[in-house]
Amino acid sequence: MTKLEKGPTGQRRGRGARERILSASQQLFREQGINNTGMDQLCAVAQVSKRTAYQHFTSKDELVTEYLRRHDPDTMPEIFDSAELTPRERLLAAFEKPPSVPPAETTPLCPFIAAAVEINDTDHPARRRAHDYKASVAARFTETARQAGAVEPEQLGEQLALLLDGASVRTRALDTDALPTAAAIAAVLIDNALPAEAPG
Incomplete structure (x- = not known):
């Protein structure tokens, strides 16, 4: 039988x-940022030893990358x-507050934006993941705009992606929900x- 390791609290x-x-x-x-979170604190909250943590993730960089990879792997x-919404409704639904956020709270800063801001190394795997995700958001907007019949779907897709990112940053900076605007x-x-539409 494999012996179970005891975590920081002895459990x-x-x-x-x-x-x-x-x-x-x-x-x-999410609460305090990537750079402000040390492995000691993270292990304490997770109730594992650092030895166990490094058995699962060889470095904090690897953990950050996996955290982003799992956050939204298929881009919303x-x-x-959604088969229940029209293409136009899907475009607008991207600007609604996620159900996981309580009504009284503002939407937290997009973790991919946060990672791009905190990690200076453009070759860092988490930074590349943030880049790829943001490109995928614009691509999803563009695809949906094309389905909605937009005259220039690429332009609309980029505009909506930029608007969504701006709302996320403004919400964080002003601590007020910018999504309705x-x-x-x-x-x-x-x-x-x-x-x-042609007149009836």
Whole structure:
């Protein structure tokens, strides 16, 4: 029988260590940033030893990259893959506050933007992941804009991606929800980009 390791609090730890580490990283990176979160604190919150943490992740860099990879691997599928919404409705739904955020709280800063700001090394795997994710958001907007019949879907896709990122940063900087304003602007951009309906 494999001996279970005792964590920092002396409790027996099982196979869920990796998931607890990732869960702790999600909480701490969101609340206090990547650079301000040390491995000692992360291990304490995850209730694992540093030895266990480094068995699952060879470095903090690897942990940060996996944290981003798991955050939204398919680029908002609950919105862009929804069969219940029209393409136009999907474009606007991207500007709604996620259900996971309590009504009284502002939307947290996008973790991919946070990683890009905190990590200066453009070759860092987490920085590359942030780059790829942001490119995928614009691509998803563009694809949906094309489905909606936009005259210039690439332009609309880039405009909406930029608007969404701006709302995320402004929300964080001012501690107020900028998404409703962004949604109103998005509606104007979308309506201007879609062909006018012929009068009945």
